[in-house]
Amino acid sequence: MKVSLICTVLNEEDSIAVLLDSVLAQTHRPDEVIIVDGGSRDGTREALHSYCERLPLRVLVEPGCNISQGRNRAIAASTGNIIASTDAGVRLDPGWLEALLTPFGEATPPDVVSGFFVADPTNAFETALGATILPNADEIDANKFLPSSRSIAFRPEAWQDVSGYPEWLDYCEDLIFDLKLRKAGCSFAWAPNAIVHFRPRQSLASFFRQYYRYARGDGKADLWRKRYAIRYSTYLGGAAIMIAGFWQPVLWLLLVGGAAAYLYQPYHRLSQSSRALTATQRIAAALWVPAIRLTGDVAKMAGYPVGVWWRRKKTGGAGARQAY
Numbered sequence: 469m470k471v472s473l474i475c476t477v478l479n480e481e482d483s484i485a486v487l488l489d490s491v492l493a494q495t496h497r498p499d500e501v502i503i504v505d506g507g508s509r510d511g512t513r514e515a516l517h518s519y520c521e522r523l524p525l526r527v528l529v530e531p532g533c534n535i536s537q538g539r540n541r542a543i544a545a546s547t548g549n550i551i552a553s554t555d556a557g558v559r560l561d562p563g564w565l566e567a568l569l570t571p572f573g574e575a576t577p578p579d580v581v582s583g584f585f586v587a588d589p590t591n592a593f594e595t596a597l598g599a600t601i602l603p604n605a606d607e608i609d610a611n612k613f614l615p616s617s618r619s620i621a622f623r624p625e626a627w628q629d630v631s632g633y634p635e636w637l638d639y640c641e642d643l644i645f646d647l648k649l650r651k652a653g654c655s656f657a658w659a660p661n662a663i664v665h666f667r668p669r670q671s672l673a674s675f676f677r678q679y680y681r682y683a684r685g686d687g688k689a690d691l692w693r694k695r696y697a698i699r700y701s702t703y704l705g706g707a708a709i710m711i712a713g714f715w716q717p718v719l720w721l722l723l724v725g726g727a728a729a730y731l732y733q734p735y736h737r738l739s740q741s742s743r744a745l746t747a748t749q750r751i752a753a754a755l756w757v758p759a760i761r762l763t764g765d766v767a768k769m770a771g772y773p774v775g776v777w778w779r780r781k782k783t784g785g786a787g788a789r790q791a792y
Contacts, residue, residue: 469572471565471621472548473498476538480556481510488519490560496569500524502546504538507531536633536641539617543627551627554664555618559588561663568621571657579626579654582610583619583662587741590667592749596756597668597675599738601764610658617642619664626654639685672763679767686768687775696772699765731757 473491477484491501501523505513507530516527530541543551552568554560561567564583571581584605587598617633620642630648633641650656669675686692706723713720734757742750 469550469569470548471496471498471500471550471552471569472543472546473501473552473554473565474503474539474542474546475501475554475556476504476506476533476535476542477508477512477516477556478506479508479510479512481508481512481515483557484512484515486559487554487556488516488523488525490558490562490564492519492522493562494560494565495563496566498524498552498565499548500526500546502526502528502542504528504530504533504542506533506535506538534635534638534641536635536637539641540632540635543624543632546624549624550621551624552621553617553619555616555666558585558618558664558666561661561665564619564662564664567659567662568619571659572621574657578657580615580620580622580649581657581659581662582613582615583621583664584608584660585616585619585664585666588665588667589741592742592745592752593672593756594668594670595742595745595749596734596738596753597760599741599753600734600757600760601668602737604737604740605660608658608660610656613656613658614643614646617645618666619662621662622649622654626652629654634689637685637689639681640689640691641685643691644689672759675760676763676767679764680771683768683771684775684778687772687777688779689775690779696768700769703765703769727758731761734761 475487480487491498503516503525505516505527513527513529516525519525520527526545528541528545530538533541539553550569550572552565568581568583571578585602587594587602589595589598626649629652630645632645634644634648637644669678683696686696706726709719709722713723735754738753738757742753745753
């Protein structure tokens with residue numbers, strides 16, 4: 469196998485060395501590394517070029533391209549018969565690429581291998597955020613899992629068959645890519661030990677912006693209609709129960725029970741991920757969980773209709789599902 473590792477970057481001067489150092493530390497190094505720079509205005513390009521003597525690295529400069537365009541251009545420029553993809557701002561586990569490649573060596577190799585990703589927090593807030601938004605590996609249904617393109621490998625023929633990443637979409641592009649691959653009948657393998665570590669957002673405001681953009685992308689791509697309908701209905705129903713509780717206080721017990729059920733999984737994960745924190749930090753992390761849950765839901769409910777409105781203006785009311 470000849471393996472091409474691809475990635476896109478934009479203004480990653482402060483984090484790119486962490487990624488490239490982790491590529492150097494791989495137990496199985498890629499045969500080539502192709503990085504597309506979308507027009508960085510900091511020292512990203514200089515940092516990239518400083519690794520050219522240590523890695524088989526090519527840097528393509530494509531000012532103004534989005535993530536999908538960058539990935540497509542990197543893949544088109546690659547020469548490997550296996551494409552591994554990751555993102556800037558992450559740290560690869562030393563065995564990441566080796567674990568991704570192992571299924572391709574089996575008697576019946578897959579078309580796509582799904583890797584995994586975990587939070588790499590530095591404080592109580594980031595620990596709480598990781599526990600709230602990221603599943604553990606044992607929660608994943610390998611038959612339904614849609615991998616992030618920060619941890620995935622696939623055959624270039626599969627990429628060609630589905631016309632690559634959707635260049636019309638600015639967020640959630642990897643989900644659409646996954647859905648197109650599944651619709652095309654590509655076979656998937658699950659590699660839970662192919663782990664990428666990434667730092668969660670560092671503030672509630674930046675987390676809100678992230679999830680707003682994700683939800684706007686969902687609306688543009690016409691994803692998860694039922695999931696969003698349930699979210700809106702739940703919050704509307706909760707508000708109605710809260711108001712009715714002023715006349716029938718027993719109804720507030722329903723809210724307490726519902727909130728407890730809703731927060732159970734994040735607190736269960738937090739109990740495992742917060743062991744390195746001090747007692748004071750664990751309390752702080754526990755207090756952050758409800759605020760993170762609420763902020764994420766509000767961001768999603770705000771962003772989704774914006775994406776739907778964009779899609780309706782672009783398509784005249786037609787859905788985007790036919791695109792994948």
